[in-house]
Amino acid sequence: MIITVDACHVIDSYWTRFVEKIDVGVHEMTMEDEEDDFMLSRNYFLAKEIGSSSRKKSSQKHVVDINHVDKQVLRKEVFDIPVKHENEIQHLIKSYRNLYPKWHFELRCGFGLLMYGFGSKKALLEDFASTSLTDFGVVVINGYLPSNNLKQALITLAEVLSDQLKHERKSSTRSKSNTEHTFSSLSIEDLLSFLNVQLPQDNNCFVCVIIHNIDGPSLRDPDSQQYLAQLASCSRVRMVASIDHVNAPLLWDKKMVHTQFKWSWHHVPTFAPYKAEGNFFPLILANYGNAQTTKTALVVLQSLTPNAQSMPNSTLYTKCRARFLVSNQVTLNSHLTEFKDHELVKARRHSDGQDCFYIPLPSEALSKLLQELA
Known part of the structure; x- marks a missing residue:
């Protein structure tokens, strides 16, 4: 195909204009993309700023700011929940x-019965006992x-066993008041020795101790569990107990389980509400007033290090350093941070310009807190 010079000029002009239009379009598209990118970036950082400010506001809210329900009203509502099935x-x-x-x-x-499973x-x-x-x-x-007073429980067990032995022997050598006085004066070791008395094999005198929640808060310490294990191993004692805490078996070592308690495990879920057991645990959404504030303060104080617990509330740094509780101001500030985070201590500016710390608890709560710590 033969193309003349004029035709080539026309084609070249057309191609030039086409390329120019494409360049203009690409430039316009690029400007639009840049604007979109700018708006996207702007919206992103705006969202981050709004999110951080909302988180900051939410972080300033505390459980104490919630309008709690009265304790008695809430507990009544809990107890009035209808039983299903x-x-x-x-x-x-x-x-069962x-x-x-x-x-x-x-x-x-000679085995001990250990009941576990969901429900009271x-x-x-x-x-079962009755x-x-x-x-x-x-x-x-x-x-x-x-x-719980374990010694008083041992005294009662000893009295019951003594009454059984006297009834079997048809003897009344000791009056009840004398017996109570005698057992009350004995030590825990002597009471355990009495309950471990060796009698003829045909003698059927036994006492049974039923322990609701042997894993309860007042019995979880090692000393109480050791005394209970010794009690379970006494020849004249039989034990029936229940557990509900998932980590209850960690209370005992191999010797306690197999030699002293000699547990026979029974899975007996009852699905019954923990009305009696739960009556002594605070309801989270209830208003306890000063009592709940004292309880919260006590938990926080007991969770801190010994040095942090021992700090006085006046002339902090001087007295703390004199008592070797802290060695510098930085350490003291770190301890104070723990108190301030839990709102047990607050700071305010004094008239002389210095920061002063104060405890935002009423005098009644402070008195009760000191009694608990003592």
């Missing part, structure tokens, strides 16, 4: 009652209580 639960409890003879036989053989087992154990342990003297220890 009553027929199924009754059928389950009936199946069929196991009472087996449990009684295991106790007679208080009513179940007490029903129907199948009539030939035992029975003493109940409520481990879910905030405090």
Whole structure:
């Protein structure tokens, strides 16, 4: 194909204009993309700024700022929750009652019964005691209580065993008041020795101790568990206990489990509400006033290091350094940070320009806190 010079000129001009249009379009598209990128970046940083400010505001909110429900009202509502699946639960409890003879036989053989599973087992154990342990003297220890007196429980067990022995011998050499006085004067070791008295094999004098929540807060310490293990190993004592904490088995070593407690484990979920056991635990959404503030302060103080717990609230640095609690201001500030984070200590500017620390607790709460710490 032969193209003349004029035709080539026309084609070249057309191509030039086409390329120019493309360049203009690309330039316009580039400007639009840059604007889109700018808006996208701007929106991103705006969102980050708004998010950080909202998080800052939310971080300044505390549980104490919530309008809590009155304790009595909330607890009443909890107790009034209707029980579901009553027929199924009754059928389950009936199946456990069929196991009472087996449990009684295991106790007679020297084993301890350990009940575990979801739901309160208080009513179940007490029903077992009232129907199948009539030939035992029975003493109940409520481990879910905030405090327990193990020595008093041992005294009661010793009194019950003593009464059984006297009844069997048809003897009344000691009056009850004299017996109480005698056992009250004994040490825990002497009481355990009495409960471990060796009698003829045909003697059926036993006392049974039922412990609701042997893993309860007042019984979790090593000393209490050691005394309970020694009690379970006494020849004239049989033990029935319940646990609910998932880590309860960690309370005992191999010797305690197999030699002293000699547990026979029974999975007995009752799905019953923990009404009695939960009555001594604070409800999170309830308003306890000063009592809850004192409890919170006590938990925080007990979780701190010994040096942080021992700081006085006046002339902090001088006294703390004199008592070798801190060696410099930085260490003191780090301790104070722990208190300020939990709002146990707050700072305010004094008239002379210095920062002064104060405890934002009422005098009643402070008095109760000092009693608890003592």
